[in-house]
Amino acid sequence: MSDTFYVTPANEIEKLEDWKYPLAFQAAHHHENLNVSETVEVEWRLRDRMKTVSVALVMCLHIGVDPPDVVKANPCSKLECWIDPFSMTPRRALESIAAELQRQYERWQSKARYKSSLDPTQDDIKKLCMTLRRNAREERILFHYNGHGVPRPTANGEIWVFNKNFTQYIPLSLYDLQKWMSSPSIFVFDCSHAGVVLNLFVKFAEQIDKELEDARKNLAQVSSISSTSTHPASQTMPSLPTSSPIQDILLGACGENELLPMNAELPADLFTSCLTTPIKIALRWYVLQKNISRLNPNIDQDMIDKIPGTVTDRKSMLGELNWIFTAVTDTIAWNSLPKDTFQRLFRQDLLVASLFRNFLLAERIMRSYGCHVCSRPALPPMFEHRLW
Numbered sequence: 001m002s003d004t005f006y007v008t009p010a011n012e013i014e015k016l017e018d019w020k021y022p023l024a025f026q027a028a029h030h031h032e033n034l035n036v037s038e039t040v041e042v043e044w045r046l047r048d049r050m051k052t053v054s055v056a057l058v059m060c061l062h063i064g065v066d067p068p069d070v071v072k073a074n075p076c077s078k079l080e081c082w083i084d085p086f087s088m089t090p091r092r093a094l095e096s097i098a099a100e101l102q103r104q105y106e107r108w109q110s111k112a113r114y115k116s117s118l119d120p121t122q123d124d125i126k127k128l129c130m131t132l133r134r135n136a137r138e139e140r141i142l143f144h145y146n147g148h149g150v151p152r153p154t155a156n157g158e159i160w161v162f163n164k165n166f167t168q169y170i171p172l173s174l175y176d177l178q179k180w181m182s183s184p185s186i187f188v189f190d191c192s193h194a195g196v197v198l199n200l201f202v203k204f205a206e207q208i209d210k211e212l213e214d215a216r217k218n219l220a221q222v223s224s225i226s227s228t229s230t231h232p233a234s235q236t237m238p239s240l241p242t243s244s245p246i247q248d249i250l251l252g253a254c255g256e257n258e259l260l261p262m263n264a265e266l267p268a269d270l271f272t273s274c275l276t277t278p279i280k281i282a283l284r285w286y287v288l289q290k291n292i293s294r295l296n297p298n299i300d301q302d303m304i305d306k307i308p309g310t311v312t313d314r315k316s317m318l319g320e321l322n323w324i325f326t327a328v329t330d331t332i333a334w335n336s337l338p339k340d341t342f343q344r345l346f347r348q349d350l351l352v353a354s355l356f357r358n359f360l361l362a363e364r365i366m367r368s369y370g371c372h373v374c375s376r377p378a379l380p381p382m383f384e385h386r387l388w
Contacts, residue, residue, distance in 0.1 A: 050184065052351040053139040054113045054132040055105055059098050060161060062119055062149035063090040067169075069151045070192070072262060079267035080148070082277070094118045101144070104276035107312060108354040112142075119149070120161050122172055129180035140184045140349060143177075147191030148260075148268055157200030159191070175204040178245050186249040186352060190271045195256030195374050202376065205245040212244070249345075249352065251275070251359055254371035261369040271373070274362035275355055279311060279322050280304070285365050329357040332385045341377060364388065 063085045066072055078084060081100040085093040098116040105114070113135060117128050132141050147153075150160035150169055158171035174197065181187075189197045253260060253271035260270065265288060267273050273281040283304045309316020314323050333346055333356070346353045363373045364383040 050140055050349045052109055052112060052142050052186065052349055054136045055102075055109070055115070055142045056128055056132055056144065057098055057101055057105075057114065057116045058120060058125065058128075058143065058145045059094060059101075059116065059118050060120070060145070060147050060150045061085065061094055061097070062162070062166065063093055065149065067149065067151045070259070073264075075264035076262045077264055077266050077268040077270070080146070080269050081272070082267060082280070101146075101272070101276065105142075105144075105351070109351040112351070119166070121164055122161055122170055125161060125172060125177070126180050129177070133180070133182045138184075140186060140352070141181060142186050142188070142351065143181060144188045144272075145190065146269060146272065147189070150191075152191065152193040152259075153189075153196045155196065157197070157204060159189075159197065174201050175207070178204055178208055178248075183245045183248055185245075186251075186355070188251045188272075188275065188355070190253045190260075190269055192254060192259045193256055194252030194254050195258070195372075198250050198252050198374050198376055199256060201248075201250060202246075205248065208245050248376075250374075250376040251355065252374040253362075254366065255374060258371050261366075261371060263369065266369070270369070271362055271366060271371075274365055275358045278358040278361050279318060279325060281365065282325070282361055283307075283321075285368070325361075326357060328387050329360045332360060332382050332387050333357070336380055336382050336385065341379075345377075 061080065078086065080097045081104065083093065083097050083100055085097065087093070088096070095118065098118055102114045102116065105112070113132065115128055115132060117124050120128070129141075129143070145159065147159060150162075153159050154171060156171075157174045159174065159177075160169045161172050162168070163170050178185075178201070187201070191197075260268075262268075266284075267281070270281070284301060287299055287301055287304065307318050307321075309318035309320075311318055311322040313319040330346065333342055337345070345356045359373065359375065359379075360382050363381070366373050367383050
């Protein structure tokens with residue numbers, strides 16, 4: 001049976017009403033019911049988004065004084081946030097490094113509340129954390145710890161700060177730090193033996209979580225008793241955190257028995273550089289590779305510093321490189337991680353997503369110098385993904 005088509009003369013079209021216009025595609029195969037399998041819609045963007053509203057920058061550098069448990073090479077890496085701390089007075093250098101680190105973080109979260117703590121004491125850290133938590137309420141806080149001027153973390157789960165006179169190193173328990181910070185939080189530990197911090201952090205988180213659960217049960221019992229009382233003081237109950245510290249996020253620079261690289265051609269805060277200035281450190285690392293001479297022997301470090309533009313302006317060369325880097329790392333994570341993990345780390349919080357994209361680069365670069373970065377939640381190895 002052949003298809004039949006009817007064409008209305010042009011002079012008659014104007015006389016027809018809308019419903020009388022001839023129809024096209026009247027063949028039988030245009031009217032058949034299609035057997036389409038049911039599709040399952042997958043929502044990749046979280047509705048419950050979160051924002052990192054406060055950032056604590058804790059810089060334990062003690063410029064000019066090496067920690068007692070570190071024997072530095074000569075020459076040794078020295079740049080912190082791409083600043084030479086020995087090019088100015090120690091105090092001014094410390095302030096400049098903290099200010100530059102804040103500017104680097106502000107590219108992703110410009111409206112966050114930033115507070116720096118320079119060569120702090122225990123009381124300084126406690127005051128800082130509790131103030132930020134009070135202001136942040138139930139939003140996320142970032143705690144960035146640079147421990148290049150203090151001893152490595154202890155086996156008991158302690159990082160180091162100073163006394164008021166800088167005559168002693170004072171241990172700061174991770175348990176206390178977690179209690180002061182509360183949840184939700186994200187921690188960045190740029191120090192040797194960072195894996196020790198991560199392992200004990202989980203242990204302390206479980207302990208705090210159990211304490212919070214017991215406190216909630218006791219509070220519920222007191223609340224039920226006070227509901228029958230008319231005493232005004234009994235109507236006021238303390239509030240407890242709603243988030244569990246077990247859900248906190250951690251990023252560490254190396255394994256539990258590893259020291260940070262001391263190569264003079266690299267910055268001293270190589271891990272932080274990967275997290276906050278990924279394009280700059282990626283290009284420098286690329287130039288330092290042995291196979292660069294086969295690709296383009298004319299590229300050097302000075303040329304990298306002269307790349308025009310900014311990372312936030314895609315119309316510039318540097319901005320286009322950053323755009324490509326973001327697309328590559330996001331795709332690697334998409335293809336390598338479970339859906340729930342990808343949503344939580346790469347779609348819930350802009351600052352967290354940026355840090356984890358850059359963390360994939362850190363895994364690749366730090367491993368080339370004998371350091372194995374660590375994180376919680378733990379991620380599968382992605383340093384050899386074919387998209388690199």
